[in-house]
Amino acid sequence: MTDPIIIAVPKGRILDEAMPLLARAGIVPEAAFRDPDSRALRFRTDRPDIDLIRVRAFDVATFVAHGAAQLGIVGSDVLAEFDYSELYAPVDLKIGHCRISVAEPAGMAATDDPRGWSHVRIATKYPHTTQRHFAARGVQAECVKLNGAMELAPVLSLAPRIVDLVSSGRTLKENGLVEVETIAEVTSRLVVNRAAFKTREQVVPLVDAFRRAVAA
Numbered sequence: 001m002t003d004p005i006i007i008a009v010p011k012g013r014i015l016d017e018a019m020p021l022l023a024r025a026g027i028v029p030e031a032a033f034r035d036p037d038s039r040a041l042r043f044r045t046d047r048p049d050i051d052l053i054r055v056r057a058f059d060v061a062t063f064v065a066h067g068a069a070q071l072g073i074v075g076s077d078v079l080a081e082f083d084y085s086e087l088y089a090p091v092d093l094k095i096g097h098c099r100i101s102v103a104e105p106a107g108m109a110a111t112d113d114p115r116g117w118s119h120v121r122i123a124t125k126y127p128h129t130t131q132r133h134f135a136a137r138g139v140q141a142e143c144v145k146l147n148g149a150m151e152l153a154p155v156l157s158l159a160p161r162i163v164d165l166v167s168s169g170r171t172l173k174e175n176g177l178v179e180v181e182t183i184a185e186v187t188s189r190l191v192v193n194r195a196a197f198k199t200r201e202q203v204v205p206l207v208d209a210f211r212r213a214v215a216a
C-alpha cells in the first residue's frame with residue numbers, strides 16, 4: 001500500500017472549528033485525536049488512506065511546504081508571514097475569522113497620527129508581515145519578535161506598539177490598548193503541497209471535498 005495522505009491540523013483554537021469541517025469532508029479521526037490527555041501526535045482516521053497530525057499553527061505551513069504533510073489547515077496570517085512558494089491555498093475554509101492589526105496604548109492613540117510615522121518599533125509574532133505593511137508606505141518598522149503576550153510590550157517599554165491578531169478586541173481592551181490600523185482580515189485556508197497536488201491521486205478529490213464541506 002502507498003503511504004497515507006497526511007493532513008496537518010493546528011492544535012490551537014482552529015481545531016474546534018475544523019472538526020465539523022473535517023467530518024463534512026468525510027474524515028473522522030480516531031477518538032484519541034480529541035483527547036487532551038493523549039500525547040500522540042499522529043492519528044488514524046476512518047479512511048485508511050488518510051492520517052492526521054496535530055501540530056502548532058505556524059508548523060502546519062512548514063510541514064506542508066516541505067512535503068512532510070500533503071495538506072493542512074492554517075490561518076492566512078501564517079501564510080502571509082511565511083510566503084512559501086511550495087504551498088498552494090485553494091480553499092478559504094471560512095473559519096478562524098480575525099484580523100491582524102496595529103495597536104498602541106489608548107493614551108498614546110489620543111494624540112498619535114499614523115500619517116506622521118517614519119520609523120516605528122513594533123513587538124510582534126509577525127515581523128515580515130509588519131515590515132511589508134509599513135514598507136509599502138515608506139515607514140521603517142523595527143520589529144521585536146515575540147511568540148505570545150505581545151500586549152505586555154508597550155506597558156513594559158519593550159516596544160510602544162504591537163502587531164497582533166484581534167477578534168473580539170477583549171485582549172487589547174484588558175491591556176489598555178486600542179487598534180489603530182487593520183493590516184489584513186484573516187481566515188483559515190486549506191493548504192496543499194504543490195508537488196503532492198500533481199502526484200498524489202487522492203489530493204484533488206480531497207480539495208473538492210473540503211470545498212463542498214465549506215459550501216454545505
Ligand SMILES: Nc1ncnc2c1ncn2[C@@H]1O[C@H](COP(=O)(O)OP(=O)(O)OP(=O)(O)O)[C@@H](O)[C@H]1O
Nearest residue numbers: 012013014056057075076077096097098165166167
Ligand atoms: N482571537 C482569534 N480569533 C480567531 N482566530 C484566531 C484568533 N487568534 C488566532 N486565531 C487563528 O488561529 C491560529 C492559531 O492561533 P492560536 O492562538 O491557537 O495559536 P497559538 O496559541 O498562537 O499557537 P501556538 O501555541 O502553536 O504558538 C492563528 O494563526 C489564527 O489564524
Ligand SMILES: O=P(O)(O)OC[C@H]1O[C@H](OP(=O)(O)OP(=O)(O)O)[C@H](O)[C@@H]1O
Nearest residue numbers: 148149164165166167168169170171172
Ligand atoms: O480580540 P480577542 O478576541 O481578545 O483575541 C485576540 C487574542 O487571541 C490571540 O491570542 P490567543 O488567545 O490565541 O493566545 P496566544 O497568542 O497568547 O497563544 C491573539 O494573539 C490575541 O492575543
